[in-house]
Amino acid sequence: MRDSVWKILRFLRPLIAVSAGLAAGLLVTALAGENPLHVLAILGRSAFGSRYDFGMTLFYATPLIFTGLSVALAFHAGLFNIGAEGQLTLGALAAATVGICFPGVPAVIAPFLAGLAAFAAGALWGAIPGWLRARRGSHEVINTIMMNFIAVGLSSWVTLYLLKNPDSQNPETQAVAPSYLIKHLDFFGDAPLSIALFVALAAVVAIWIFLSKSTRGFELRSVGQSEGAARAAGISVGRMQILAMALAGGLAGLVGVSEVLGNATRFKVGFSPEYGFMGIAVALLGRSRPLGVLGAALLFGALHKGTADLDMETENITRDLSLILQGLVILSVAADGLWAWLDRRRSP
Amino acid sequence: MIELKALRKVFGAVVANADVSLKIERGSIHAIIGENGAGKSTAMKMLYGIYPPDSGEIFVEGRLCHWRSPRDAIAAGIGMVHQHFMLAAPYSVFENIVLGVEPLWPAQRQAMREKIKALSAQYGLAVDLDAKIEDLPVGIQQRVEILKLLYQNARILIFDEPTAVLTPQEARNLFANLKKLKSEGKTCILITHKLKEVMEASDQVTIFRAGAVVGEVKTSETSVDELASLMVGRKVSLRAERGAFEAKNVAGGGSKETGPVLRVKNLSLKSSLRDLSFEIAPGEIVGIAGIEGNGQSELLQVLLHPKEYHKKMSGEVSWLGVPSLSGSKTLSNSEIRALGVGCVPEDRHQEAVLLKRPALESFLLGFQRRSRFKKSVFIDSSRLAQAAAEAFESFDIRPRDPALEMSKFSGGNQQKLVIAREFEFSPRALIAAHPTRGVDVGAIEFIHAQILKARAKGLGVLLVSSELDEILALSDRVLVIYEGRIVGEFKHEEFSTGQVTEMDLGRCMTGVAK
Numbered sequence: 001m002r003d004s005v006w007k008i009l010r011f012l013r014p015l016i017a018v019s020a021g022l023a024a025g026l027l028v029t030a031l032a033g034e035n036p037l038h039v040l041a042i043l044g045r046s047a048f049g050s051r052y053d054f055g056m057t058l059f060y061a062t063p064l065i066f067t068g069l070s071v072a073l074a075f076h077a078g079l080f081n082i083g084a085e086g087q088l089t090l091g092a093l094a095a096a097t098v099g100i101c102f103p104g105v106p107a108v109i110a111p112f113l114a115g116l117a118a119f120a121a122g123a124l125w126g127a128i129p130g131w132l133r134a135r136r137g138s139h140e141v142i143n144t145i146m147m148n149f150i151a152v153g154l155s156s157w158v159t160l161y162l163l164k165n166p167d168s169q170n171p172e173t174q175a176v177a178p179s180y181l182i183k184h185l186d187f188f189g190d191a192p193l194s195i196a197l198f199v200a201l202a203a204v205v206a207i208w209i210f211l212s213k214s215t216r217g218f219e220l221r222s223v224g225q226s227e228g229a230a231r232a233a234g235i236s237v238g239r240m241q242i243l244a245m246a247l248a249g250g251l252a253g254l255v256g257v258s259e260v261l262g263n264a265t266r267f268k269v270g271f272s273p274e275y276g277f278m279g280i281a282v283a284l285l286g287r288s289r290p291l292g293v294l295g296a297a298l299l300f301g302a303l304h305k306g307t308a309d310l311d312m313e314t315e316n317i318t319r320d321l322s323l324i325l326q327g328l329v330i331l332s333v334a335a336d337g338l339w340a341w342l343d344r345r346r347s348p
Numbered sequence: 349m350i351e352l353k354a355l356r357k358v359f360g361a362v363v364a365n366a367d368v369s370l371k372i373e374r375g376s377i378h379a380i381i382g383e384n385g386a387g388k389s390t391a392m393k394m395l396y397g398i399y400p401p402d403s404g405e406i407f408v409e410g411r412l413c414h415w416r417s418p419r420d421a422i423a424a425g426i427g428m429v430h431q432h433f434m435l436a437a438p439y440s441v442f443e444n445i446v447l448g449v450e451p452l453w454p455a456q457r458q459a460m461r462e463k464i465k466a467l468s469a470q471y472g473l474a475v476d477l478d479a480k481i482e483d484l485p486v487g488i489q490q491r492v493e494i495l496k497l498l499y500q501n502a503r504i505l506i507f508d509e510p511t512a513v514l515t516p517q518e519a520r521n522l523f524a525n526l527k528k529l530k531s532e533g534k535t536c537i538l539i540t541h542k543l544k545e546v547m548e549a550s551d552q553v554t555i556f557r558a559g560a561v562v563g564e565v566k567t568s569e570t571s572v573d574e575l576a577s578l579m580v581g582r583k584v585s586l587r588a589e590r591g592a593f594e595a596k597n598v599a600g601g602g603s604k605e606t607g608p609v610l611r612v613k614n615l616s617l618k619s620s621l622r623d624l625s626f627e628i629a630p631g632e633i634v635g636i637a638g639i640e641g642n643g644q645s646e647l648l649q650v651l652l653h654p655k656e657y658h659k660k661m662s663g664e665v666s667w668l669g670v671p672s673l674s675g676s677k678t679l680s681n682s683e684i685r686a687l688g689v690g691c692v693p694e695d696r697h698q699e700a701v702l703l704k705r706p707a708l709e710s711f712l713l714g715f716q717r718r719s720r721f722k723k724s725v726f727i728d729s730s731r732l733a734q735a736a737a738e739a740f741e742s743f744d745i746r747p748r749d750p751a752l753e754m755s756k757f758s759g760g761n762q763q764k765l766v767i768a769r770e771f772e773f774s775p776r777a778l779i780a781a782h783p784t785r786g787v788d789v790g791a792i793e794f795i796h797a798q799i800l801k802a803r804a805k806g807l808g809v810l811l812v813s814s815e816l817d818e819i820l821a822l823s824d825r826v827l828v829i830y831e832g833r834i835v836g837e838f839k840h841e842e843f844s845t846g847q848v849t850e851m852d853l854g855r856c857m858t859g860v861a862k
Binding site for chain 2: 215236
């Protein structure tokens with residue numbers, strides 16, 4: 001009896017974590033002088049209230065699905081990919097570059113070409129720290145962080161000196177050729193949501209199949225579970241680490257599809273509100289499972305959309321305070337260790 | 349005196365302790381024996397406050413105790429020497445002993461040192477207080493653990509598998525220490541499954557089986573055979589019966605191979621291996637005997653992973669007639685395994701299984717690329733499940749649940765799974781490193797039988813073990829390794845006829861004689 005209760009609790013634990021974080025966040029808004037119920041209502045309405053609102057939530061969630069999957073996949077191989085931010089930056093830049101440099105490509109294949117370029121650029125950016133880890137033993141956490149800086153610098157330079165939009169003061173590239181743009185989902189009104197959402201959903205399914213059904217995915221997970229056991233089983237640990245980081249980078253690179261081909265039509269320096277770093281929280285909350293990542297990305301999308309409106313719709317809640325609310329939810333999710341500790345005490 | 353009354357502890361669906369009652373006399377050495385998973389550790393962990401019992405009572409020196417954590421148990425005078433020592437390696441012996449109650453000023457430090465010195469003199473536990481733990485051999489580290497408990501005024505000391513990490517000499521020292529502790533009025537509880545040690549060191553024995561106490565005997569009135577039967581619940585043979593497994597007695601026996609399964613010629617690796625040459629014929633078990641750290645691990649690594657080491661090594665190796673190391677040409681580990689070379693790795697937890705995953709995945713590990721378990725790029729899960737179910741049955745792996753997390757299986761069952769996996773594709777050569785380390789008596793017998801049965805069908809085995817008994821029981825030929833060299837070679841017949849004794853072997857292993 002007690003055990004079944006425990007099982008249910010364990011299953012619900014992400015939900016409990018989110019609720020606790022949300023409760024703490026609402027408490028903070030109450031301290032700021034707002035009625036928490038009112039805040040909650042705004043949050044809910046703003047995230048799910050209309051087709052447009054829900055479209056915005058999905059719009060924010062889409063890149064988070066990519067980056068969440070990216071971080072989760074690396075976790076499965078025992079690696080910590082903090083480089084999703086750099087990978088998505090270069091992925092977006094690559095999509096834009098292809099779209100600008102090859103304007104004559106027919107619309108049937110153009111988005112695929114640009115998507116492939118986005119994936120490849122991200123994959124390269126992930127594979128480099130993967131290679132360094134596998135062959136030189138230098139830690140991927142440090143290297144992916146470094147690669148983020150390089151990506152930002154590189155993309156700014158390419159944008160400003162090679163592909164600059166001459167009609168704008170902003171640091172952005174020219175627009176890609178129209179044949180590259182992907183279909184907008186009109187159902188959600190003015191929300192800039194495109195069929196990139198379906199690409200993200202397909203990625204969720206693909207990664208789920210890869211990890212749980214495929215032989216290669218099993219080898220990759222084995223490396224994450226125990227490098228020693230994988231090595232003794234004839235699996236090349238280094239090769240799996242490079243593969244994992246390349247795939248992780250490629251997934252993050254696909255943000256280029258939703259951002260460049262589906263939304264901005266061009267690469268804008270600093271377009272990402274740190275989707276890459278939020279991907280870490282998404283992967284943690286989703287417990288590195290593809291479906292979990294999907295759920296977590298939706299939650300973060302909703303929070304992102306909801307808190308953005310809090311600023312405008314309330315007297316006392318500023319942008320900073322809504323970030324605190326978001327942060328508390330993430331913090332509460334990260335407190336997972338407490339549960340692991342409780343689990344350890346219960347079983348031998 | 350300690351009394352446990354009707355203790356019960358359930359983990360999930362597993363009843364670890366059903367109804368455990370036992371008494372331990374003050375000032376005695378009391379052995380608690382049982383197979384892995386019999387519940388002996390669980391009972392002792394309840395006594396030490398790590399788990400609260402679901403029901404039942406614990407009395408220590410007549411007082412009913414409710415521990416909330418080991419802290420309470422320690423305060424009541426109970427101490428535990430864990431199998432894996434709880435010492436901070438970079439700290440000195442003194443710092444480790446006073447960890448948690450560090451001295452605040454010099455005079456206090458001096459007083460503490462005096463007290464530790466007095467204890468170490470009183471109990472014959474000589475140790476240099478200023479040595480760093482990481483520089484000390486494990487036998488001395490264990491001594492530090494004991495001193496730590498004595499310093500905390502422990503009157504009851506629980507030893508969890510204390511000899512698992514010790515050399516025979518260190519084990520003998522430990523038993524001398526236990527006797528000294530006893531003569532000074534301390535109570536020692538020894539959790540173990542090594543029956544020889546029980547006979548050597550203890551006064552009283554409690555036998556656990558399947559979560560319950562099944563016997564309680566005076567050591568002086570029992571024998572190893574009786575204890576083994578009580579533990580397993582049937583008669584077991586402690587010596588593998590090689591005769592029953594000769595080729596003519598096993599179905600499908602008789603070798604079809606002709607060339608050697610492993611040929612090693614002039615193999616050297618930096619300073620660890622020096623000019624090793626030997627061969628293993630089909631249907632032959634070659635044992636490598638030696639004190640740990642004389643090159644055994646390096647030999648296994650080099651044989652299995654020549655690609656990683658080839659820059660540092662020289663010589664020639666071929667597996668089943670295929671050169672895996674010759675000149676600059678090397679095979680990768682997966683290529684070697686694909687030839688039909690099985691391996692029971694040295695360190696089960698680090699190298700053989702995926703502890704946090706369902707047992708099924710550990711069963712697949714290493715064979716995921718075999719066509720039988722593949723359907724295009726996917727794992728053929730139905731065939732895998734079927735093969736695992738059959739292996740669980742034929743190797744008697746308990747519980748019979750391949751979906752259960754690997755870490756939930758006892759050590760013996762984990763090892764059986766590893767052996768079952770390696771035998772699944774009928775290897776022609778097998779490296780077996782410590783195949784029965786940390787495995788209970790019943791499973792040892794079973795594993796030995798499996799190896800001998802496969803040998804009868806032509807399997808060539810390289811056996812590395814720190815248990816001399818095991819080497820002698822299984823090997824057709826024994827190579828003695830000392831400082832990376834083969835310093836002796838003996839045939840099974842020389843032992844069975846008594847021409848060569850264990851003492852001769854021991855001298856050879858320590859480099860004294862050839």
